[in-house]
Amino acid sequence: MIGLFGGTFDPIHFGHLRPALEVFESLALDELRFIPSHITPHRDQPARSTEDRAEMVALAIRDQPGFVLDTCELERDRPSYTVDTLALMRERYGQNKPLLLIMGSDAFAGLPSWHQWQRLLQLAHIVVMARPGDFPDSAGFPGDYVESRRVDDVADLRQRAAGSILRVPVTQLDISATNIRAALKQGKSVRYLLPEALRDHIHSRHLYN
């Protein structure tokens, strides 16, 4: 099974990395692909270029076998809709391979506002990692959309290529890129919030000054 983890990653931090590793191990994924968004339809365009954000991801994951940077959204010169990325992955991996779209519970709560969101589960499973905070689980979805697709076991994901929702318990790390950017702006230390090599890289390139 292939895990697909999209994000702005401005910058990537331990709140992404540790839960992603736990998902990777507990679901025994073949690989977990980190996909930096390029043209972000739902939020202001990040001040760091996609290339800079991708480079930070590459640096952060370079020592972890099975973690892969995927710049497919960078190659599309239009809004980075997840549905388009999943369609591309379906072409790449064929109809039978289980694809797992991985996201935090905050992102999942907002899913019904995503472009063509109902197609997402036609193309992939969704794996939700609990993130600290209070995020309604199924409130924004019509009827029993979430409950009728929920599974409790990773084995259920292997049965089919797409269509199920699994919650995976992960270590709760209340870290956000917003808070990291704010700390950097105020000249505060971001040590222990992201990998040390990435911290050095951010400072030497003056990425957030």
Ligand code: ATP
């Ligand atoms: P920002 O603060 O700029 O909004 P972020 O820290 O939320 O950024 P994103 O790149 O927007 O990070 O998030 C990418 C994905 O990672 C989303 O699915 C999000 O839910 C998930 N995620 C981010 N931080 C955490 C965390 N601390 N724990 C679990 N999931 C997280």
